[in-house]
Amino acid sequence: xxxxxxxxxxxxxxxxxxxxxxxxxxxxxxxxxxxxxxxxxxxxxxxxxxxxxxxxxxxxxxxxxxxxxxxxxxxxxxxxxxxxxxxxxxxxxxxxxxxxxxxxxxxxxxxxx
Amino acid sequence: xxxxxxxxxxxxxxxxxxxxxxxxxxxxxxxxxxxxxxxxxxxxxxxxxxxxxxxxxxxxxxxxxxxxxxxxxxxxxxxxxxxxxxxxxxxxxxxxxxxxxxxxxxxxxx
Numbered sequence: 001x002x003x004x005x006x007x008x009x010x011x012x013x014x015x016x017x018x019x020x021x022x023x024x025x026x027x028x029x030x031x032x033x034x035x036x037x038x039x040x041x042x043x044x045x046x047x048x049x050x051x052x053x054x055x056x057x058x059x060x061x062x063x064x065x066x067x068x069x070x071x072x073x074x075x076x077x078x079x080x081x082x083x084x085x086x087x088x089x090x091x092x093x094x095x096x097x098x099x100x101x102x103x104x105x106x107x108x109x110x111x112x113x
Numbered sequence: 114x115x116x117x118x119x120x121x122x123x124x125x126x127x128x129x130x131x132x133x134x135x136x137x138x139x140x141x142x143x144x145x146x147x148x149x150x151x152x153x154x155x156x157x158x159x160x161x162x163x164x165x166x167x168x169x170x171x172x173x174x175x176x177x178x179x180x181x182x183x184x185x186x187x188x189x190x191x192x193x194x195x196x197x198x199x200x201x202x203x204x205x206x207x208x209x210x211x212x213x214x215x216x217x218x219x220x221x222x223x
Contacts, residue, residue, distance in 0.1 A: 035212070037214075044200075045159060045202050045204075045214045059212075062114060099149060099164070101161050101164075101170055103160065103161070104158065
C-alpha cells in the first residue's frame with residue numbers, strides 16, 4: 001500500500017523554525033520528484049517546493065525562497081522541509097506528495113504568538 | 114511570475130457534461146507544462162485525477178478526461194454524478210522555475 005506520512009507540524013511563534021518530515025512507503029521513492037504543497041485555512045493549494053530524484057535540483061516558491069529548504073534522504077525513503085523565519089502567513093496544512101499518484105494526509109503548521 | 118487561471122465556480126446537472134479549463138498568463142499551455150488535475154473534497158487531502166495532460170489512474174472514473182483545448186489544459190466531466198461535487202485544481206510546471214497551482218474550481222452538481 002502506498003503511504004506518505006507527514007509529521008513535525010505544530011504551533012510555533014513568528015520568527016521560529018520547524019522541520020517537517022514525510023515517510024514514504026509502498027512505492028519506489030527514488031523514482032519520483034517529491035514536493036511539499038500547502039493549504040492555508042479556507043484557501044487553495046499552493047506549491048511550496050520540489051526536489052529531484054537524487055536531490056541534485058530543488059525549486060521553491062518565491063513566497064518561501066530563502067526561508068524554507070527541501071531535502072530528501074533516499075536511504076530512509078524520507079522527505080523533509082526545514083522552515084525558518086516563520087510568518088503568520090505560513091499557517092497551513094502541509095502536504096507531502098509525488099504529484100503523480102500519492103498524497104499524505106497533511107500536517108498542520110500554525111504560526112502564532 | 115506566471116499566474117495559472119481557472120474558473121472560480123461551475124455548475125453541472127446530474128448526467129451532464131462540463132469542461133474545466135486551466136490557462137497560463139505566459140501564453141499557450143502545452144504538454145511541456147505537464148498539466149495535472151487534482152480533486153479535493155472537504156476535509157480530505159487532494160487526489161490526483163489526471164497527470165501529464167491526459168493520463169488517468171486506476172481510480173480515475175472513466176467519465177473524467179484531460180486534454181489541451183484552445184490553448185489551455187482542460188478537464189472534461191461527461192455524465193456528472195453527485196459524488197463529483199468537489200474543488201478541482203490544475204497545476205502547471207514551468208521549466209527552471211517550479212510549479213504553480215490554479216486557484217481552483219468549485220464544481221457543483223445540481
